[in-house]
Amino acid sequence: MKHQIQKMVSLALDRIAAEGVMPADQIPQPVIERTRDSRHGDFACNVAMVLAKLAKRRPRELAESLTAALPDSQVVKKVEIAGPGFINFHLSSNAYHGLVATIIERGHQFGRSDMGAGKRVQVEFVSANPTGPLHVGHGRGAAYGAVVADLLQAVGFEVHREYYVNDAGRQMDILAASVWLRYLELCDEELQFPANGYRGDYVWDIAAALHREHGEAYKCSTREVFDDIVPDEPQGGDKEAHVDALIARSRQLLGGNRYRYLFELALNTILDDIREDLELFGVHYEEWFSELSLSEAGSVNQTIERLRETGYLYESEGAHWFRSTRFGDEKDRVVVRDNGQTTYFASDIAYHLDKLSRGFDRVIDVWGADHHGYIPRVKAALEALGEDPSRLDVLLVQFANLYQGGEKMQMSTRSGSFVTLRQLRKEVGRDAARFFYVMRKCEQHLDFDLDLAKSQSSDNPVYYVQYAHARVCSVMRQASEKGVSVAISEGTDNLDRLIEPHELALLSRLSEYPEVVEAAALQEEPHQLTHYLRQLANDFHTYYNAHQFLAEDQSLRDGRVKLILAVQQVLRNGLNLLGVSAPENM
RNA sequence: GUGCCUGUAGCUCAACUGGAUAGAGUACCGGCCUUCGAAGCCGGGUGUUGGGGGUUCGAGUCCCUCCAGGCGCGCCA
Numbered sequence: 014m015k016h017q018i019q020k021m022v023s024l025a026l027d028r029i030a031a032e033g034v035m036p037a038d039q040i041p042q043p044v045i046e047r048t049r050d051s052r053h054g055d056f057a058c059n060v061a062m063v064l065a066k067l068a069k070r071r072p073r074e075l076a077e078s079l080t081a082a083l084p085d086s087q088v089v090k091k092v093e094i095a096g097p098g099f100i101n102f103h104l105s106s107n108a109y110h111g112l113v114a115t116i117i118e119r120g121h122q123f124g125r126s127d128m129g130a131g132k133r134v135q136v137e138f139v140s141a142n143p144t145g146p147l148h149v150g151h152g153r154g155a156a157y158g159a160v161v162a163d164l165l166q167a168v169g170f171e172v173h174r175e176y177y178v179n180d181a182g183r184q185m186d187i188l189a190a191s192v193w194l195r196y197l198e199l200c201d202e203e204l205q206f207p208a209n210g211y212r213g214d215y216v217w218d219i220a221a222a223l224h225r226e227h228g229e230a231y232k233c234s235t236r237e238v239f240d241d242i243v244p245d246e247p248q249g250g251d252k253e254a255h256v257d258a259l260i261a262r263s264r265q266l267l268g269g270n271r272y273r274y275l276f277e278l279a280l281n282t283i284l285d286d287i288r289e290d291l292e293l294f295g296v297h298y299e300e301w302f303s304e305l306s307l308s309e310a311g312s313v314n315q316t317i318e319r320l321r322e323t324g325y326l327y328e329s330e331g332a333h334w335f336r337s338t339r340f341g342d343e344k345d346r347v348v349v350r351d352n353g354q355t356t357y358f359a360s361d362i363a364y365h366l367d368k369l370s371r372g373f374d375r376v377i378d379v380w381g382a383d384h385h386g387y388i389p390r391v392k393a394a395l396e397a398l399g400e401d402p403s404r405l406d407v408l409l410v411q412f413a414n415l416y417q418g419g420e421k422m423q424m425s426t427r428s429g430s431f432v433t434l435r436q437l438r439k440e441v442g443r444d445a446a447r448f449f450y451v452m453r454k455c456e457q458h459l460d461f462d463l464d465l466a467k468s469q470s471s472d473n474p475v476y477y478v479q480y481a482h483a484r485v486c487s488v489m490r491q492a493s494e495k496g497v498s499v500a501i502s503e504g505t506d507n508l509d510r511l512i513e514p515h516e517l518a519l520l521s522r523l524s525e526y527p528e529v530v531e532a533a534a535l536q537e538e539p540h541q542l543t544h545y546l547r548q549l550a551n552d553f554h555t556y557y558n559a560h561q562f563l564a565e566d567q568s569l570r571d572g573r574v575k576l577i578l579a580v581q582q583v584l585r586n587g588l589n590l591l592g593v594s595a596p597e598n599m
Numbered sequence: 600g601u602g603c604c605u606g607u608a609g610c611u612c613a614a615c616u617g618g619a620u621a622g623a624g625u626a627c628c629g630g631c632c633u634u635c636g637a638a639g640c641c642g643g644g645u646g647u648u649g650g651g652g653g654u655u656c657g658a659g660u661c662c663c664u665c666c667a668g669g670c671g672c673g674c675c676a
Contacts, residue, residue: 046615059618062656072656096619097656142676184676243663253675282651332674339676343602343672350674357676385603386671387662411669430637453612456604458669460611472625473638480638491635532615544613547623551640558640599638 072098129170138379156450195220340393
């Protein structure tokens, strides 16, 4: 509908331009928007005000000429000029009859489009280090990334969802060492657990599994392990150096094979847990991309060599630096440490290079907002290597704060005192969690009220929307129990019986749905869809209370049943895009 | 100190990316169930859009400045 009106206005603009009112080569695409206030009609156009200066005419005067030049239309009943120069379009009552038929006919396809024209988009999200279970902070990135991906797919992009597994870095070694030390404790060794080690219960679990299956085959004495190790922080030393020394000692005492077994046991246990967790959260990936595979294939070293060839690499204090300041970064960045190890940044450049080389038209990263300082250096590296950095889009997701009983809950990964995504799901359920996570713009801090998400009351927006869907189902059940026929007629038959203001409002709302999906997808803003669904549910509940759907009058009933079936379909489609179920009863 | 993000009704947030009188939910008060599910609906008031300046027909939205909060500023990932 929007496009139809836009075409009409464009045509009118061409016509008056031909009359020499203004230069024909400077005519913009007119903006059509839905009115906020129904007294202003259904759609409004501001083009007369925008072009007033160019045409050297008063806005209202220009609007007069424009409306006179508008072509006739079946769907537009009345055109008015209002305010400073708005052109308001009032639709005729049958304008949306085709819409209802279309929704019913297209079913779950309604709202989808091919606007993306099959362009390939890669969306990387969550990508949490496999050093512990996912917590509620990751949950937001998971829900947000999943919905953005689904939205893009819905409007015709070919979407590739990917999880980057950081299975190569130092953090993984710290995890392995942590597991081993806990294992030693299970073997009745007494030791001082490092300040920088991972302390969560899951570390004990992995250690216990190792102990169960291999007895004391991995045991060493505490003396062997800690002999000559630099002191830890509580003893006045450096916690980083301490833990690095413990890692080196683990490798040395266990030997390559046993260390690798331990490392992979920890990695796989946690990764399996993460996979299952996300699966149960309704988040699916096309690919789990291993960082380790990058370095094993030599990509990281190749990337560093390519960078060296560009001349933007230099040596200083024994390390190799990338001159990212050349490309607007705050400071230069190390890619190879003085101990010869490549940095996380180095593999990340290699990874992004790999993504771009796979031929995606667009690459989207969903990151926690605490990583925002990282964007300039990644883009700098891509630019230095001759890639177009604008192909990469980084979406930052702010933290989610959990509230319970009005109290903010504090969390920290290292200390192990965090609420896991799994706990949250068990607590509030998948539907509420998914919905709450995407209810806010991603750059907003999210206050996640556990009590509200759990509550089965009208306060809870998830139930509000789901209830609207269940209500339609219930009406249809009632009809069959009462023996009332609700087999609907063909096409647009009987839709002319829909004349109540509530019905017209509902029709207009339904017509918005494809626009909302498109806007939410292109702007990467799932919250637009949650807001829309609440409005649609509200329109429906209002209608429900005002009118009897299963009317005596057969043709009236037919029209109304068609309308509420269309509502049901759109609610279902929208919830489905959010990864939230559309229950038939509650 | 410096860069990014945020600041809108008592609280949690919208505002179609520059449009008309800034809107929802919640909280508070009142009304609506012998008729399709009251997990619902209807009515009632709430604003110096953090402050100040600027840009223009028009600013919550863009620019400058100040104030407040969050995050970042490692040869960690």
